[in-house]
Amino acid sequence: DTGVSQNPRHKITKRGQNVTFRCDPISEHNRLYWYRQTLGQGPEFLTYFQNEAQLEKSRLLSDRFSAERPKGSFSTLEIQRTEQGDSAMYLCASSFPTASNTEAFFGQGTRLTVV
Amino acid sequence: AQKITQTQPGMFVQEKEAVTLDCTYDTSDQSYGLFWYKQPSSGEMIFLIYQGSYDEQNATEGRYSLNFQKARKSANLVISASQLGDSAMYFCAMREVRGSNYKLTFGKGTLLTVNP
Numbered sequence: 769d770t771g772v773s774q775n776p777r778h779k780i781t782k783r784g785q786n787v788t789f790r791c792d793p794i795s796e797h798n799r800l801y802w803y804r805q806t807l808g809q810g811p812e813f814l815t816y817f818q819n820e821a822q823l824e825k826s827r828l829l830s831d832r833f834s835a836e837r838p839k840g841s842f843s844t845l846e847i848q849r850t851e852q853g854d855s856a857m858y859l860c861a862s863s864f865p866t867a868s869n870t871e872a873f874f875g876q877g878t879r880l881t882v883v
Numbered sequence: 884a885q886k887i888t889q890t891q892p893g894m895f896v897q898e899k900e901a902v903t904l905d906c907t908y909d910t911s912d913q914s915y916g917l918f919w920y921k922q923p924s925s926g927e928m929i930f931l932i933y934q935g936s937y938d939e940q941n942a943t944e945g946r947y948s949l950n951f952q953k954a955r956k957s958a959n960l961v962i963s964a965s966q967l968g969d970s971a972m973y974f975c976a977m978r979e980v981r982g983s984n985y986k987l988t989f990g991k992g993t994l995l996t997v998n999p
Contacts, residue, residue: 799985801986801987803987808991809991809992810887810974810976810989810990810991810992811928811974811987811989812989813986813987813988816984816986818984823982823984824984824986857926859926859928861928861987863985865985870916870933870978870985871918871930871933872930872985872987873930874920874927874928874929874930875927876925876926876927877926877927879926
């Protein structure tokens with residue numbers, strides 16, 4: 769499978785626990801994005817990496833959230849001290865924009881439920 | 884700030900008929916891109932079609948076409964010959980380019996149901 773892969777697909781955690789999600793982008797893609805999608809809404813941008821550098825973070829990304837992309841390959845998104853409001857689908861996307869193709873390819877997402 | 888508006892929370896269509904999903908956008912950028920994604924119940928976002936702001940012709944991809952009216956700032960998706968497998972959420976999105984960041988701003992989506 770050469771698409772974007774996200775693990776785990778589902779995560780249920782108790783409030784206050786830490787969770788970590790992983791995203792493996794398409795191998796030649798140098799750009800990686802994290803989005804959050806709450807019920808009834810479209811995805812909202814969280815953060816962006818070009819290779820290993822995190823170049824932009826949304827104001828939605830509170831200090832409890834941290835993302836990394838070591839060596840410019842896979843990425844992790846960690847949420848510390850989870851809150852019920854963190855319950856959402858977390859989507860990862862990757863791209864390698866060219867003049868004729870700028871689409872982002874999405875993974876299947878990690879659905880987080882905080883109880 | 885960019886904004887995407889999808890005014891149809893839900894749409895119904897009979898199998899084999901065509902359906903139009905509405906999308907309007909607001910931006911002060913001259914260069915932008917418009918995307919439509921399909922999200923089935925499994926959760927992944929599937930790219931359907933792309934329209935660049937400088938493209939003079941409407942984009943088409945198989946049964947999908949994008950009715951791009953730049954002056955009205957609308958980018959409606961037309962699905963021809965609907966199939967049962969088309970039942971899903973559909974999201975319109977705009978690409979905002981800031982340096983190398985090609986992040987997307989999404990609308991709230993339209994839930995399409997195809998009836999047999």
